[in-house]
Amino acid sequence: MKKDDINLKDPFPPLLHLTYLLQHLSDEALSGEVGVGLSQVRIMSALHSAVPRSQRFIAGQLSQTEANVSRQLRAMKKQGLVSIVKNKKDGRQRDVTLTSKGVKKYQKAQKVLTAQQNHFLRLFSKEESRALDRALGNLVKGL
Secondary structure (H helix, E strand, C coil): CCHHHCCCCCCCCHHHHHHHHHHHHHHHHHHHHCCCCHHHHHHHHHCCCCCCEEHHHHHHHHCCCHHHHHHHHHHHHHCCCEEEEECCCCCCCEEEEECHHHHHHHHHHHHHHHHHHHHHHCCCCHHHHHHHHHHHHHHHHHC
């Protein structure tokens, strides 16, 4: 996305516009450098432990529908990023874990996202960066 594409007089709320831009830039960076999208990385973040998780758990963690998570998981399984097996106690449930390939992709994705965040934070002074960190922390706590 080019700076020229951004209309600062857009009536869309600026914080939501910033959120959209950051998600878009993150998705582009992840797709180009890791080969996965932001949605898949968010699912991986819910699966970072070795404990199998249900699709329902993942959907709840990410505030998404189970259908959306299911679609993403099917694509991730084809890529070899996750293992999906029937739950032994309830055959209707599916237990999901990251494969070793998925763990490696997730670790690489974390590095890409951290580097991107650090790049953005360098646009601020140290004082501004600390104030932003506090403000975002308060915003997240209030949600």
